[in-house]
Amino acid sequence: MAAVADEDSLRRALAQKQSSIDVQGGAVRQLKSSGAAKLDIEAAVQALNALKLEKASIESQLQAALTGAAGGGSSSASRDAFRQAVVNTLERRLFYIPSFKIYRGVAGLYDYGPPGCSVKSNVLSFWRQHFVLEENMLEVDCPCVTPEVVLKASGHVEKFTDLMVKDEKTGTCYRADHLLKDFCKEKLEKDFSLSAEKAAELKHILAVLDDLSAEQLGAKIKEYGITAPDTKNPLSDPYPFNLMFQTSIGPSGVSPGYMRPETAQGIFVNFRDLYYYNGNKLPFAAAQIGQAFRNEISPRQGLLRVREFTLAEIEHFVDPQDKSHPKFSDVAKLEFLMFPRDDQVSGQCAKKLQLGEAVSRGTVNNETLGYFIGRVYLFLTRLGIDKDRLRFRQHLANEMAHYAADCWDAEIESSYGWIECVGIADRSAYDLRAHSEKSSVALVAQEKFSEPREVEKLVITPIKKELGLAFKGNQKMVTEALEAMEEKVAMEMKADLESKGEVEFHVCTLRKNVTIKKNMVSISKEIKKEHQRVFTPSVIEPSFGIGRIIYCLYEHSFYTRPSKAGDEQLNVFSFPPLVAPIKCTVFPLVQNQKYEEVAKLISKSLTAAGISHKIDITGTSIGKRYARTDELGVPFAITVDSTSSVTVRERDSKDQVRVDVEKVASVVREVTDGLSSWADVLKMYPLHSSETAED
Amino acid sequence: MAAVADEDSLRRALAQKQSSIDVQGGAVRQLKSSGAAKLDIEAAVQALNALKLEKASIESQLQAALTGAAGGGSSSASRDAFRQAVVNTLERRLFYIPSFKIYRGVAGLYDYGPPGCSVKSNVLSFWRQHFVLEENMLEVDCPCVTPEVVLKASGHVEKFTDLMVKDEKTGTCYRADHLLKDFCKEKLEKDFSLSAEKAAELKHILAVLDDLSAEQLGAKIKEYGITAPDTKNPLSDPYPFNLMFQTSIGPSGVSPGYMRPETAQGIFVNFRDLYYYNGNKLPFAAAQIGQAFRNEISPRQGLLRVREFTLAEIEHFVDPQDKSHPKFSDVAKLEFLMFPRDDQVSGQCAKKLQLGEAVSRGTVNNETLGYFIGRVYLFLTRLGIDKDRLRFRQHLANEMAHYAADCWDAEIESSYGWIECVGIADRSAYDLRAHSEKSSVALVAQEKFSEPREVEKLVITPIKKELGLAFKGNQKMVTEALEAMEEKVAMEMKADLESKGEVEFHVCTLRKNVTIKKNMVSISKEIKKEHQRVFTPSVIEPSFGIGRIIYCLYEHSFYTRPSKAGDEQLNVFSFPPLVAPIKCTVFPLVQNQKYEEVAKLISKSLTAAGISHKIDITGTSIGKRYARTDELGVPFAITVDSTSSVTVRERDSKDQVRVDVEKVASVVREVTDGLSSWADVLKMYPLHSSETAED
Incomplete structure (x- = not known):
């Protein structure tokens, strides 16, 4: 907030200075036109110039204050330059390609090229492992083409x-x-x-x-x-x-449809079947990965705001009366940057909080929501997102839909600022209720009581005979209005009828008041036995923008280092093996049939171990070949320089070890699968001097 | 063909019999009206009845002949009943769900429910492993929304x-x-x-x-x-x-777009970048998995003809002068059902051929096409498609596009008949040429010669001065027509000019003939040195309809067997572990805290081993729990009946072995990963009597 206060006082100082300049300028003109002494005029001009200098000094202070406030330290120019370096590398190495480029492209549409496609596929596999498999979620896969009725119910036709x-x-x-x-x-x-x-x-x-x-x-x-x-x-x-792409389903032209703007609706409309599939038990989660579409008016921000993108969404259905989570203790000890609503309003910064405390203090609405925040944190950081540039920001009251109980965005800092990449919302019962209403299919859950329970129930019994005599043709509407009374209104009416004998009652369908007498309605509370509770589940929805996460990952993984000769900067993506598009390259040191045969043998055993890799048998210098693969983020390189043993190089440290040909595939598998670390490998195998090899 | 010949002669016999009946009927009426003797009338009526009986007998023979011809032995009724049993099971267990069911659905749109979604994801993972990784293909991922210009170039706007x-x-x-x-x-x-x-x-x-x-x-x-x-x-x-779903890109309404009808175009438009990425070398293949859309007029055949579906497509680019394949020998020895064009025309059946021979005899156009046919065969049979109900049918001449060199469909027999599931086409240079022309971007490859080559080239030099004098304002069009002559036409003109001194020449842009004299054009052949050859690559395209393959797999995997009590038929899907939606279930034999703890321990180690599984701790009888998982095609079940060792049951044999709790996850992993077979497991571990357990 210091920068903003500065800015304010500087703008005021600047305005004062400008008005002093205006006054002094007027004085100078006055002196000149009245033919005053040269010395007086000169003195006045000097004073004016001094004021102008002071103004210029304030202007440059203001400039500095503005830059500091906007960039959090780094200037907007250096952020643009960094982004340009990343994007150039990404585009040159086909991580992505503007779609339909030979036809000059379409704004907001991008292809994933070969390495980008691998990264995406790795991110999605890990998502499936981390969420769907580990949490036993029910995955579904619904079409993109969606009939209008579904998106009318969800509110998208009217409000998207x-x-x-x-x-x-x-x-x-x-x-x-x-x-x-x-x-x-x-x-x-x-x-x-x-x-x-x-x-x-x-x-x-x-x-x-x-x-x-x-x-x-x-x-x-x-x-x-x-x-x-x-x-x-x-x-x-x-x-x-x-913003929905509209189309028409079938040949008649009378069935409007849209390309879905999110995947969630496909899950909601299947709630009844999924609940049954889960043995009619709550809680359970359904998940979906798929394309979603938004016909943006004028897309900007490159890969961050596009017209078609992959979403991965989870709908976790819970009993609104019990949002505890059995595995919450697994994540309760995690500490990371959180940015609660109150801190935003009072102008503070995001700060490290312990998740368990945030939930127990009520900062986060409930355990299940907290559990997913923790799981999202683990997911993103394991992909390689920098934990210091990741924060969970709570929605302000005016950002949340009226029905939402609480909502947190995982925001990742990039050269575009803090970007919303995952939304984690407790949407209460809104979606299921909306589809229930439109489809007339009950989307509810039951809790069977082990023992029947006694419940106090409001009973309103209109006395039809008396109502008919009093209201004739309007009887039906009066009756319905009486039956629809909420408990509080009904109990007030009961009290009034007992004390006064009659009461004025507004019937909205008649748009007027009528007089209800004591003999027209009986209102009471009765004790009833119930064997089950029927309710609409709440839904907690973590929704992942996969393309945004991947773009931020590119920025967080990118760095440059000087070439050995020091004459150029080389680009590196420091992807963890989990997401690296290719896990390993195989290089014969020199072009030589024996080495090529060894390389092919190693390639075969890598394929058998399920490790994606590439052989490069071009005669290019080994240094250049390393530089090429560093730029693709390949974590390990096997160089064949003998027929019995080979070297394995790690990308970021550039350390090399010597490993037997027969063992090398399993060593690489261990480190890429995360079963051992590079440090473990260094302990097991002799270090190889990299001096000669690197260039 | 026997059945058809029968049918023909039966229809003729039937027609003859009918005319005999007509004649005899006339005779009876005649006798009656002429008041003939009762005995004569009775005799004639008897003869008529005999004829009618004979006709009925021929009709039933014809009925039998027709049923036999249509069903290849099994009647259409029994095929319908089988399909109904499969589809009922699939729908009840949520393998698929009619989309937007609570809104009464949309024809031709289906969701994959949880087990269907797993099967699909397993099929796609294996596709990636079998094709993309093993063949080092370049995978891309392009948007579904496609601007009109691209689909005009491909011909879809006009012809789809x-x-x-x-x-x-x-x-x-x-x-x-x-x-x-x-x-x-x-x-x-x-x-x-x-x-x-x-x-x-x-x-x-x-x-x-x-x-x-x-x-x-x-x-x-x-x-x-x-x-x-x-x-x-x-x-x-x-x-x-x-059949394309039309939409509009951006808010202005002036940029028409379509939902792609196939994924291939996304690859073709990226050819130049992909060729560069591959080091400017041929051959290479690009691949794409994604949604495609066809706005069918009135979808039928359930899951086989739908409006949105997942395609997996490969575009393998080759030099048209060299379609050999270095790995062809890996598949040359394979033998399977093939149905070449000639056999179809001459009315024969598909028969077993050796792939190597089919290529060397020219039945299959080239090695690369043959290689992919072999790889597709391996892919489908490893998924569990019955090799006796899989055939490769060559397109007839009238089925193929004019530009295609050869085309084979992998057809799988289902209750709907033989279904095209994979198309494998040599599309020559058609697609790249079409996009080159529309985009004015050259989509070509170069072959650099190690030594420059001497090539004979046609040189046509119009003599502008003479042409100008002769044709004035028409000079330009005559000149262009001369330059555009093909080699044969030009060499004929050269000969005519030399012998006759002048020649009549049709200029189509002028719509008339002109007289060309010897001094107006020089035509010659010259030897030129060339350093490289520039050409448009041919493309060989294997295109997989993933949903169709999965549906056929369901039919091929489904069988029923009697329950132990013999009072009902139980459904089983005999999926191989590779595609099974869940690899393993864990059942505590009885509800008991100790067993549940062991079950949870095993579940943890299965998760760590990456094996998808489900715990069922309901008190349902073990027989019912087995039946439930058999119906989902789960290959293995672990039953916890002690705290030290457990039983592992195989789905199809119902064999059980006893394995230590600590070892069970790795045993299941070995068999589900295909590292060992169930027979291996039977040798290693003691057989457990299943008599008590199964019910």
Whole structure:
């Protein structure tokens, strides 16, 4: 918060200085026009120049304050340069490819090229292992094409929109909030003449941007005179654009459908079957990995905001009265960066908390939600996400849907700032209720009591004869309104009827009050025996944006180091073996038939051990071949320099050990499977001098 | 063919018998009306009845002949009953679920439920292992949303259509060929009054159905008086309906897009980058697994014809001058059912051929195509497809695209007949050429010559001055036409000019002939040195319909056996461990805390060994628990009946062995990973009497 206070006082100082300059400038003009003495004029001009110098000094202080506040230390220029280095390497080595490139591409669509595809497949395998298998989840796989009725029930047809404005002359579309955001940021960063009050106003807009209505956004765009960025043409008023790709199912053209915007709905609509499959027991979780689609208005942020992406979602169904988790103790001791709602509001930073304490203090709403936060932390850090650049941020009250009990995002810091990569939400019973209502199929669970329980139940009995006499044709609506009374209202009516004999009662379907008399209704509480409890389960939903996680992983894994000759910087991805696209390369040191045969033999045994690898028998220097594979993040390289034993090199330390040809596949398997570490290997096998080999 | 000959002669006999009946019936009526003697009338009626009996006998022979011909022995009724048993089990155990079931579903869309999802994931993992890893393929992952330009180039926008007819009153749509097919089949199977000629005509229609134009289909529908199946209303003329789901990319509405109908195009458009990634070397293969979409007019055949499905496709790029394969010898000795074009035309059956011979005799066009046929055979049979119900059928000339060099389908026999599950096509250079042309990006490979080669090249040099004098404003078009001449045309012109001094030449852009004189053009052949050859690679494409393979696998794996009490039939899926949705179950024999603890211990070690499993601690009888898991195709069950050792039961033999608690996870791992067989286990561990346990 220090930087913001500075900024505020600097803007005020700047405004004061500007008004002093204006006054002094006026004085100089006055002296000149009145033909004052040369010496007086010179003195006044000197004073003016001194003021201008002071203003320039304040401006550069403000500039520094702004940069510091935005970049958390590193400047925006250096972050852009870092990102460019990562993205260049990724694109050159085909980790990803802009889709349909030979046709000049489509914004927001990317292909995973060969190494990217391997990384993705490794991340998804580990996800399945870590969540589906270890937690015995029920995995399902539903189509992307979804009929309208499902997405009407979920609310997507009505509400899955962004506000859009159009260039009134060219028809080009923009996201209204992006234009307003860009305007405010640009003003704040570059306009030093901004008053402290105006600056505060723009900052307030940035803070509440997501909450602005179409009218409010439109009003601000008009007020600030914002125009189309490319043409400076005037803009239309903002209006909602639905982000789902629409299509039509079947040939008749009368069955609208959409490409699903998330995979979760496929699970909700199957709740009844899955609950049965699980032996009618709660809790249980269902999971799904699949493509989702969002027809973004104007995609930006490269691989982070795309029109088609892979989601991995879990829907964990629990009894709303018991959100404890039997395995919570497995994660309770974990400590990591958390950013609770209150700390955000009071302007503090994320800080390390122990998960168990966060749950027991109520910072995290319940154990199950806490358990998944812990599991997500373990998942991300095992992939190679830097734990110091990972935080769990709680949603502010205005960010959460009205039905949500609590919601935390796993945010990963990248060159674009903190990016939401996993959302972990307790959505209460909202989704199941919505589909129950629309489909008329009960999506509920039962708790059978071992002994029947006595429950006090409200019983409202309208006396039809009296009601009929009193209300004739309106009898049905009055009766229904009486039966629909909530407990509190009914008990008040009972008391009033007993004390006064009659009471005014509003029947909303009639849009008027009627008079209810004592003989028209009987209200009582009765004790009933119940054998089971029927309820709509709550759902806790961890939802993973796989592409975003992978992109952040690329940034966290990337570093450069000088070549041996020191004449260039070499790129390295320090992927852990778990995610590395290829686990190992095999190089004959020189082109030589004997070495090639050994290399092929080793390749065969690596294939048998299930280790993805590549042989490189080109005559390129060994140093260059190492550099090439470092850039793909390959953790180990086997170099064949004899027919009996070979060297194994570890990517980051560049250490090499000598291993027998027969043993090398199993050694590599041990370290890539995580059964032993490189340190263990170093203890077991003789170190090989790398001086000659590396270049 | 015997059955068909029978059918033909039976239909003729039936027609003769009918005309005899007609004649005799006439005679009876004549006798009656002419008041003939009672005895004469009775004799004539007796003769008529005898003829009718003979006709009935021929009808039942025909019925038998038709059933035999259609079912290859098993009747259509028994095939339907078998399918119903499989499908009931699959649906009850959630192998699949009709999508959006609570909203009454959408035809042609299915979810994979938990066990189905595991089977699918196992099949895809094995596909990746068997093809991508073992063959070092470059895997890519492209979006489903595809801009129109790509699918225009591939021909899908114009040609990916089915012919549709509409019920003229209700607007309901049908596939025109399906209606004609149903009509012909129904007539042939049920109408015994059909003449042999008419029967032959209908059979011919069934054979050429795929080749009929819209006009021909429409004419036949009119001729046969075919109406809408549900309403009997008249039908519209057939017209093409594009099977792609259409959508719009971005908010402007001016960028049409489609959901891809196959994954292959994503690979073709990336050819240049992938070729570079492979070190500018051929051959190499790229692979992709992903969703594809076809907006079927009216889906039928359950899980076999759906609107969204998973494809796994390989594009293997080769030099068209060298389609040999270095690993062909690995598969050359394989023998399996093949059905070459000639055998189909001459009415023979598929027969066992050795792959090596089929290639060397030219039955299969080239080694690379043959190699993939062999690899597909290994892939399918290792999954559990019955090798006797798997055949490779070569496309007939009229089935293949004009550019294809050869094409074989892996067809699997199911209750629906022989189903195309994998297509293996040599598509020559068609796809790369099509995208090269539309995108103006060269999608070619180079072969660098070690020594420059001398090549004879045609050189056509128009003499502009003379052409200008002769043709003035038309000079440019004449010049271009001359330069575009093919070698044969040019050499003929050269000869004519030398002998006659001038020649008539058709310029198509002018739509007329012009006279070319000797001084207007010089034509010669020159020897040039070339350092490399530039060419468009051929592509060999194995394309796998994953859902179809899985469905056929379900049918091939399903069997029933009597329960121990003999009072019911129990269902079993005999999946190999490789594809089984769960590898192993853990059952405490009776509900007991000690046994449950042991079960949990074993579960932990199974998880550590990466073996998917399930604990069932319900008090249900052990026999019922076995039956439940047999129905899911779980190959092994561990029953905890002591705290030191447990029994392991194999699903199909029901054999049980006794194994120490500490060892059981590794024993199960060995057999599920295929490192040892159940027979090995039987040798190592003592057999346990299953008599008491099974029920």
